[in-house]
Amino acid sequence: MKALLLATALVPLATFAHAECTPDYSGVTLTVSTQNGPFIASALKSAAEKWEKKTCGEVDLVEFPFSELYPKFLTAMSQQTGDFDVIGFIPAWLPDFAPYLSTMPAAMQEGDAWLDIHPVYRERLMSWGGEIKSATMDGDMHMLNYRADLFEFPGNRQDFKAKYGYDLAAPKTWDQYYDIAEFFQASEAVKYGTAEAYRRGGQQFWYFFSHAASYTNNPNTPGAMFFDPETMDAQINNPGWLRALEEYKRGLEFNPPGALNNGSGDVRPLYAGGSVAMNIDWADSGVLGATEGAIKGNVRTAVLPGSSQIWNSKSADWDKFDNPVASPFLAFGGWQLAVPSDSANTEAAWSFVAEVTSPETSGEAIVTANTGVNPYRLSHYENLETWGSIFSANEAESYLGAQRASLDSPNVALDLRLPGFFSYTEVLEIELSKALAGDVEPQEALDAIAAEWNKLTDEFGRDKQLAAYRASMGLPPLNN
Amino acid sequence: MGDATKQERVKHVFIWPAFLLVLLITLFPLIYALVVSFQSIRIVPPLPPRYVGVDNYLEILGSARFWGGMQVTSVIVFASVALQYAFGFAMALTLHHNIAGASLYRVAFLLPMFLAPVCVALIARMLFHPVLGPVNELFSAFGLEHIPFLTTPSLAIATLIVIETWQWTPFVVLLMLAGLQGLPSEVFEAARVDNIPAWRRFRDLTFPMLLPLSVAVIFIRLIEGFKIIDTVFVLTGGGPGTSTETLTLFAYNEGFKKFNIGMTSALSFVFLFVVIIFGTVYLAASQRLMRRYQ
């Protein structure tokens, strides 16, 4: 009985909306901060209205440009200014932020609402150093979007089969992906084959990682995608990564002209506007295509292509598999909320976080246009009927199916999360953009990245970085 | 005598408020940066500060990225300031002579200066879009389609120069116009009566009289121009590679992304040193020029 009371008090339910101020936070003003709207910010805004009504507290939402969020939060927290009560940020920064964050209250780490969060987020992305430091408010991974009207059109299917010798369908391997891209690039049905992001600072390296996961995330050597999980030696210049880079670059042929300028934001309207047959993106393209685009009703989503050959860094050879192995890459990992420990209102702040991430509030956010919130709870994938406001039945099924399948995939590839994230990705971006512009050979670029990564690891302390890397990849600590 | 010293003493009333305020706000940053530039301080990941002597400075001077940034910055600054001054002075003269519609021009010409640089850069990204932008249409008319303005190093730098010129020429126009208006009109009347041709009036009267102001205007533009960051950040991010990375963008990445504070501080002092060298050479040269006209 007591447990039940506790649970109902902690998990804010809409039925209590009339009850005055439970819990009572009147007089408390929370400063909540994240990137400029509408994405994420608008979801926080509508959740804030609900929370204010319920608790009599107040929420002040402050927005900063995405590129400035990291320095802003880090400087404020490290100097203990107490400026922010709740911050919205991305998992890649968690290792750098964790020392300044409070731990999620134990009461929020139990019960149905807790178990409803997909384990990949709950157990992996929300935790750092063995503690739950943040709460996922948005699920995210790279997926492949394609157009049903093009893929199901009999003429296209015939021509494709005649030319390539197999049926036109969502690609299972990257080779197929490029066949299809080439096919549609040449075809009259649509202008360009596919769209990916290539712009430096435009989420470029996550696209590269998505390609690389298929060739380097070997199920036989778990956690060896970015670094050797025993020595922390950079793996990024091995043949698997080289193949990924060459293919990523080759894709430029099937992208619209000027694609080197395209960030992930540009890739979305290209797909939704009907200019390309496919694209690779987070879940946002699907929503945009189904609500605002010229391709309504034809949005289809699939798990990222895989490969039947994966580089084994231990044996230094390619491992061959009978069937293509999907290694869906959890790029970015979705927005998270956390409460800095210098906040004066941690209790109220966590209660606000609980409101935003509650099954009910988040369930509304995922089907509201422009919130940028994508499914991350089991209940989100199951309540198909709520998706009717955005998708047709076919669309919803493939959209949710692809996301769920990506998360449930046995060989899911986790994003890089390491202290000093920006130091690692900066050199990556520089060399990557050189290679894409044709200034240096791919292998040369990758060697340069690997050399710098090893140098950084030594500078930051190899043992510390190794321990952090293993934790982020879900591997147990090394015993020696 | 007593009166003179009293007169002298009042000068302190004039200068101290400004002096103290500037000192107060800039002293600490300077001390802090100086101390830190000899240390290895990283906030991310948090490592205890370590005294490293001049290592930071040596590393900067040995880094190709620094010299690349130096070159990019210099090219952009010198080219764009030269253009700004030439166009700006010409426009100020035109406006001063009250051509038709001058009052409209006066406001219109100022507008670019009031746009935030980051805004200008965003607008420029639309204008120079290789497929959807109007500049592409202009070049297409000459048969040059889809020029990659922002992803080829030399074109990207040229684009940055154009943007800088667009935004900051108003600065020159405004100040030179104010300077022209402050000139004593009697001299010009006399010259006109003597039938001295216009270009000689300009060469022998206007230009020399405005020389001190010109020196100041160019100097401010040089100093400010050296700090160019937003436009580059938004347009190219410094790429491809680091081929369009300016010094301040380099410092920004070290300081605000990697929080390598020691290195950034050292970089700032090297930067300050470079600007002071340029500034001193420039001022010395312009002093000579001014003396020639006196």
Add this chain to the structure above:
Amino acid sequence: MENQSYRRFGFLLGIVWLIFCLFPIWWVVVTAFKPPIAVSQGATYIPFVDFTPTLQAFRDAIAGLRGDFAGPIVSSLLISVTATGLAVFLGAMAAYALVRFEFRIRLLAGLVFGIVSIGGFALLNQTFSVRVPYALAIVLVTALPLSVWLNSLRLPGPVLKNDDVTFWFVSQRMFPPIVSAFALFLLYAEMNKVGVRLLDSFPGMVLAYTAFGLPFAVWLMRDFFTNVPIEVEEAAMVDDIGRLRIFFQIVLPMSKPGLVATSMIILAFIWNEFLFALLLTSSKWQTLPILLAGQNSSRGDEWWAISVAALISILPMIVVALFLGRMMRSGFLAGSIK
């Protein structure tokens, strides 16, 4: 005849520059009314001909979808106008002193100030761990009188003159803002800990921006004051009118074009300043550039939304420019009548 051809050339130049200058602005105005389709299909220029204009982007902005504009506009206006006024006022005073009086500062005294303040601060802060604001205050209170006293002695070594003092002012603007903004943030954060609220506050921002604008004001006003004929002042001085009154009642009114131009330049700089605003504000006093910089969103470059934001940020400045432009015009007329 010759004049005529110059005039024609000037007119032509004016037209060309007008187009160059205004085209991007025209583009912004037009784009603000574009529906997405008019952007993604290639360049379009004229509403109703090339595309059907829509007010959607404005509605989104007013509805707060792109962030709350009202608050930042007010704080931006309050902060930048106050700081500009202060900077021009204090800067003009300093500039006047630099034009009309002689300053002699011994390099040695200056060096002593530098060494005592830097060394003293490092010692107090690092060795005795005195809090930053206190250490800074102690250092200032000792080093400043010390060097002023030293300056009155007949010390050997070079003597700095007015030009060097001016250069000192301007050199404050040479330091790259990244480090000074970060250090100023640290200072303000430390002040916070001893109970003085400067972070995210009106006084804190005005203080920083006044210091930010002062070097320009000194440097520019000095050049404008040199053109003010000294005879008028000498006449006034014979009448035994105090320097301060001369300055306020004679010199300032006579250099109105310069004052206006300087104010506009400083206003433009402060209005658009980004880095200090980013670090020193967090919610209540957030300024417009922070909001503007965030307009390229995760939905791609929504050109119409960026354009609306740009228009919102430039509108107050057009009003100010018109107002100051009028003052400039009257200054111009006064000059031609003389």
